[in-house]
Amino acid sequence: MNRYDVIIIGAGITGLMTAYKLAHHDLKIIVVEANPEPGWGVSKGHAAVVHVVQLPFSSKKSKMAREGNKMMEDICRELGVRLERTSTLIVATKIHHLLALPFMALYLRLNLGRDFPVKLRGRRYLRHEEPNLTERALGAIEIYGYGVVDSFDLIYALYEFSAANGAEFLFGERVIDVEIGNDEIKVKTDKDRLLTSNFLVNAGGLWADEIAGLTGDEITFELGKGVILVFDRRQTKRLISPAYLKPDPKTKGGAIMFTVEGRGLWGPNLRTAKNKEDVTVEEEDIKALTDKFGPLLKEDLGISIKAYAGIRPIPPENDFRITYSSRSRRIVHILGTESPAYTASPAIAEKVVSMLASSGLRLVPKKKVFPREPFPRIRDNPEGGKGEIVCLCSMVTEEEIREAVRRGSKTLQGVMFRTGAGMGICQGGRCMAEIVRIIAEELGTDVEEVTLRGGNTWIVRK
Numbered sequence: 001m002n003r004y005d006v007i008i009i010g011a012g013i014t015g016l017m018t019a020y021k022l023a024h025h026d027l028k029i030i031v032v033e034a035n036p037e038p039g040w041g042v043s044k045g046h047a048a049v050v051h052v053v054q055l056p057f058s059s060k061k062s063k064m065a066r067e068g069n070k071m072m073e074d075i076c077r078e079l080g081v082r083l084e085r086t087s088t089l090i091v092a093t094k095i096h097h098l099l100a101l102p103f104m105a106l107y108l109r110l111n112l113g114r115d116f117p118v119k120l121r122g123r124r125y126l127r128h129e130e131p132n133l134t135e136r137a138l139g140a141i142e143i144y145g146y147g148v149v150d151s152f153d154l155i156y157a158l159y160e161f162s163a164a165n166g167a168e169f170l171f172g173e174r175v176i177d178v179e180i181g182n183d184e185i186k187v188k189t190d191k192d193r194l195l196t197s198n199f200l201v202n203a204g205g206l207w208a209d210e211i212a213g214l215t216g217d218e219i220t221f222e223l224g225k226g227v228i229l230v231f232d233r234r235q236t237k238r239l240i241s242p243a244y245l246k247p248d249p250k251t252k253g254g255a256i257m258f259t260v261e262g263r264g265l266w267g268p269n270l271r272t273a274k275n276k277e278d279v280t281v282e283e284e285d286i287k288a289l290t291d292k293f294g295p296l297l298k299e300d301l302g303i304s305i306k307a308y309a310g311i312r313p314i315p316p317e318n319d320f321r322i323t324y325s326s327r328s329r330r331i332v333h334i335l336g337t338e339s340p341a342y343t344a345s346p347a348i349a350e351k352v353v354s355m356l357a358s359s360g361l362r363l364v365p366k367k368k369v370f371p372r373e374p375f376p377r378i379r380d381n382p383e384g385g386k387g388e389i390v391c392l393c394s395m396v397t398e399e400e401i402r403e404a405v406r407r408g409s410k411t412l413q414g415v416m417f418r419t420g421a422g423m424g425i426c427q428g429g430r431c432m433a434e435i436v437r438i439i440a441e442e443l444g445t446d447v448e449e450v451t452l453r454g455g456n457t458w459i460v461r462k
């Protein structure tokens with residue numbers, strides 16, 4: 001019986017957040033995802049920053065980011081996901097920027113209110129608090145309420161929570177057709193599967209335009225590529241951003257950032273991608289990031305270990321568009337999920353659920369909700385960890401790799417995302433072969449059968 005209350009297309013952060021909210025209610029829901037695992041679309045290529053400032057303040061993306069920021073704390077607590085609260089320093093290294101700081105601070109205070117305090121900081125504070133910041137830093141604005149989240153763990157936690165509470169997931173199948181009837185919506189996948197539902201949510205991220213096309217709606221995205229440079233260790237205690245007088249409405253301009261694992265990040269930049277698969281990193285990207293962020297630090301930059309790119313779907317109005325289909329109020333499109341949609345995802349999901357409810361979806365809270373079983377990690381619990389350490393850079397044990405496979409990661413990329421293995425300074429040079437061997441053993445196959453990310457992305461030659 002393939003009949004559902006709600007079908008969600010896309011298991012990125014917005015689709016998963018929507019599933020998580022709906023899974024608190026007595027509903028039959030299914031999430032259809034083209035990739036073999038959740039979170040492999042735009043949601044894998046971001047910086048994991050829980051943002052506060054997104055200009056213009058009147059935009060939906062700005063308001064929803066601030067709402068989502070506040071909601072993120074409870075969600076991470078419920079799911080056992082790490083969220084480290086921090087602040088951002090907007091640093092002036094030029095005298096005219098320094099003179100503008102009090103006006104910028106006033107503007108920020110007026111718009112951010114009490115939830116996100118704003119303070120002016122002088123040179124002495126910066127020397128003391130951020131010893132790795134350039135001597136050329138003259139002053140700064142400090143904005144509180146930012147965060148960095150364990151983004152992959154959040155993705156997998158939302159999936160596991162939703163599945164534990166009855167949501168079904170269909171991985172590795174792409175929706176290719178949608179038929180809107182009077183009392184049902186029919187969805188067809190590329191594996192010839194037919195699903196029917198009362199309601200449909202398009203959470204297709206970068207491909208949400210194509211899904212909108214299937215329902216007779218139209219939108220065109222600009223493809224905003226952003227490159228991020230990864231360092232072996234974090235370089236500052238806070239997020240650091242250079243001061244600008246004229247912000248670009250299409251980007252927050254990037255920052256010196258860090259991950260919950262303690263790695264440093266610089267970026268992202270913004271330029272137009274050639275197509276949706278264009279995640280190449282070019283020399284000019286590295287140069288742009290190095291020229292922008294290098295001068296903000298003293299000489300201790302750490303070692304750059306990787307660069308990666310993601311693509312933002314930027315709609316014409318340069319804002320989120322969360323809307324009913326023109327054909328039916330039983331279909332909700334989540335469009336234009338550019339940055340900071342990861343931050344805003346709890347607020348986006350809340351809006352989607354309320355739109356579905358306004359169109360007749362009955363929301364009866366479940367009497368009992370099952371918790372997500374947190375992923376056991378030796379680095380979080382050194383005393384309680386089991387097994388040999390396979391990835392020394394990220395401190396991942398053999399047992400964690402086996403657990404990732406048991407929880408559904410059947411590819412090398414999935415195991416890496418879920419455990420953090422192979423993502424440290426040696427980038428898997430030391431442990432990759434061992435990880436592939438353990439995956440094969442856990443799956444009961446030969447190593448030649450293990451792929452990087454499904455399909456024919458073989459790792460070992462037969």
Ligand SMILES: Cc1cc2nc3c(=O)[nH]c(=O)nc-3n(C[C@H](O)[C@H](O)[C@H](O)COP(=O)(O)OP(=O)(O)OC[C@H]3O[C@@H](n4cnc5c(N)ncnc54)[C@H](O)[C@@H]3O)c2cc1C
Nearest residue numbers: 010012013014034041042043047049175205226310341343
């Ligand atoms: C470089 C960069 C840095 C960023 N940094 C941040 C940050 O620090 N903080 C922040 O808040 N935001 C950030 N963002 C933005 C954030 O990553 C995205 O807004 C967010 O991940 C979008 O999530 P999504 O669920 O809408 O899309 P996606 O993650 O792309 O999910 C959509 C899913 O739908 C699936 N799909 C598509 N079509 C179909 C179909 N026909 N059938 C089945 N499945 C389908 C895809 O496979 C995909 O998994 C950044 C973005 C980039 C590019």
